[in-house]
Amino acid sequence: xxKNTLARSAREAASPLATGMAPGLSRxxxxxxxxxxxxxxxxxxxxxxxxSLTFNELKSILKMSDGNLSVHxxxxxxxxxLVSKKYFVGRVPRTEFRLTDKGRRVxxxxxxxxxxxxxxxxxxx
Numbered sequence: 001x002x003k004n005t006l007a008r009s010a011r012e013a014a015s016p017l018a019t020g021m022a023p024g025l026s027r028x029x030x031x032x033x034x035x036x037x038x039x040x041x042x043x044x045x046x047x048x049x050x051x052s053l054t055f056n057e058l059k060s061i062l063k064m065s066d067g068n069l070s071v072h073x074x075x076x077x078x079x080x081x082l083v084s085k086k087y088f089v090g091r092v093p094r095t096e097f098r099l100t101d102k103g104r105r106v107x108x109x110x111x112x113x114x115x116x117x118x119x120x121x122x123x124x125x
Contacts, residue, residue, distance in 0.1 A: 032110055034079050039064060040072045044107050047082060047099035055095040069072055073097060 035041050046053060051115045053061070059069050076082045081103030085096045099107075 029089060032106055033111055034075065034081065035106060037072070039068065040076055041110075043069075043072055043076060043097075044099065045080060047097060048104065048107055052096050052098040055097070058097060059062060076103070 035044050046061050078082055080100060082097050084101050087094055
């Protein structure tokens with residue numbers, strides 16, 4: 001058997017979960033790569049159940065470093081999923097984050113996708 005034929009056979013034999021698509025999910029959009037990342041999903045989830053959180057509150061809840069939180073929050077903000085507000089309390093700078101309507105819609109779509117995936121896997125197993 002040729003190398004290309006072997007590779008194609010392996011792809012065809014791969015499980016639906018390994019290929020990222022379970023039976024019955026062919027019409028569902030791919031997972032949003034922005035919030036599918038574990039730490040960004042944590043940020044969005046924490047903000048979904050709180051009207052707003054400060055940088056330090058998020059850092060504490062998610063056990064993240066300053067740099068890690070900054071990078072992930074910036075990515076979410078660039079996507080329009082959250083907004084940040086910078087201000088001072090006395091002489092201490094504060095950053096507060098809030099989930100946008102777009103961020104809330106994206107999270108709902110993501111959760112729906114994951115629920116459909118879970119249902120599909122349970123039916124198949």
